[in-house]
Amino acid sequence: MNWFSKALIFKVLSTVPGGAALYRHAQWKWTKSIVATPNWVGQKVDVGMSYLNWLLEHGYSLEKIRTMRHLDLGTGWHPTIPLLFSRIGLRDQVLADVNPLMTGDTFLDALAITNGLLGDESHPARKYLLDTSIPEKPPESELDKLLTRYEMAYHAPYFEWAATTGQQIDFVTCTQVLMHLERPILDGCFKLVHGILKPGGLFMVPVHLFDIYSNSDPHISVYNHLRYSRRFWKSVVSSDMMTFNRLKSPDYRSALEGAGFEIIEFHVDYGTEAELQALRSLEIHPEFLSKYTNKELSEKHLFFVARKP
Numbered sequence: 001m002n003w004f005s006k007a008l009i010f011k012v013l014s015t016v017p018g019g020a021a022l023y024r025h026a027q028w029k030w031t032k033s034i035v036a037t038p039n040w041v042g043q044k045v046d047v048g049m050s051y052l053n054w055l056l057e058h059g060y061s062l063e064k065i066r067t068m069r070h071l072d073l074g075t076g077w078h079p080t081i082p083l084l085f086s087r088i089g090l091r092d093q094v095l096a097d098v099n100p101l102m103t104g105d106t107f108l109d110a111l112a113i114t115n116g117l118l119g120d121e122s123h124p125a126r127k128y129l130l131d132t133s134i135p136e137k138p139p140e141s142e143l144d145k146l147l148t149r150y151e152m153a154y155h156a157p158y159f160e161w162a163a164t165t166g167q168q169i170d171f172v173t174c175t176q177v178l179m180h181l182e183r184p185i186l187d188g189c190f191k192l193v194h195g196i197l198k199p200g201g202l203f204m205v206p207v208h209l210f211d212i213y214s215n216s217d218p219h220i221s222v223y224n225h226l227r228y229s230r231r232f233w234k235s236v237v238s239s240d241m242m243t244f245n246r247l248k249s250p251d252y253r254s255a256l257e258g259a260g261f262e263i264i265e266f267h268v269d270y271g272t273e274a275e276l277q278a279l280r281s282l283e284i285h286p287e288f289l290s291k292y293t294n295k296e297l298s299e300k301h302l303f304f305v306a307r308k309p
């Protein structure tokens with residue numbers, strides 16, 4: 001779909017009462033963009049494995065990880081990463097989102113597909129599972145009961161919980177959420193995460209830096225967003241339903257430092273040769289040229305791990 005039409009649809013739906021609910025209905029029934037599939041859930045299992053592998057490679061034993069209190073921030077519809085961690089043996093997980101998107105059905109969809117993938121004897125997660133036998137389907141379908149069975153709490157929205165919980169969390173994962181947060185909200189989010197982590201606690205984040213509209217519009221470059229002014233983007237493209245912040249790695253770095261984090265991993269991926277070629281022929285808006293170096297403009301993904309001192 002043309003990216004600009006898509007942004008305008010979000011803009012119009014944001015102003016209509018019930019527009020967000022209408023869009024979610026369309027995502028389930030028509031575009032099916034949020035229906036759990038083995039491919040989609042499998043990608044999230046891989047992200048979960050990348051968090052686990054990072055911890056194992058940085059001195060955390062499996063036994064230690066099993067005792068850690070995990071917060072998954074911005075869980076969305078499918079709690080795939082918490083379900084993977086549950087099979088690994090984590091017994092105290094908190095799931096949080098600004099929107100209460102998860103339901104009993106979406107939980108069960110993610111559970112069935114995750115368990116199906118982990119049933120494959122060659123899956124790299126198998127050696128870390130507490131029990132490799134095929135789990136039985138839970139008898140309940142209500143979200144509250146499922147969360148209790150899998151030793152998870154769900155807060156959506158989560159601001160009240162975060163304000164009163166204290167320094168309780170050992171590590172926070174936040175998968176492809178932050179590119180939807182404008183800078184002041186991002187700063188507030190980082191301070192909130194810093195506030196609920198125990199001293200020494202970790203904040204682990206993969207975030208896209210490329211134009212997320214290019215996922216659904218094959219006619220635009222992954223750097224298309226660099227063509228537009230801040231004013232145009234704010235007034236015409238962004239809406240309450242869909243924000244893409246267009247931030248680059250230096251912005252995330254300064255937000256982390258401003259919140260008091262110590263950065264211990266900060267890995268940036270760049271475009272392919274063909275994408276960089278497309279970037280060279282793009283008319284980049286002067287606001288971007290004055291703010292970032294050419295190398296920063298070519299960033300596509302960021303993975304960081306930050307520690308609360």
Ligand SMILES: C[S@@+](CC[C@H](N)C(=O)[O-])C[C@H]1O[C@@H](n2cnc3c(N)ncnc32)[C@H](O)[C@@H]1O
Pocket residue numbers: 044073074075076077096097098099101174175176177180181185189
């Ligand atoms: C692209 S989805 C990612 C969902 C999930 N983490 C995944 O990887 O499938 C973005 C999620 O971030 C949530 N979100 C947006 N702003 C947020 C905020 N300030 N704090 C926490 N979650 C937020 C949205 O409600 C949505 O569930």
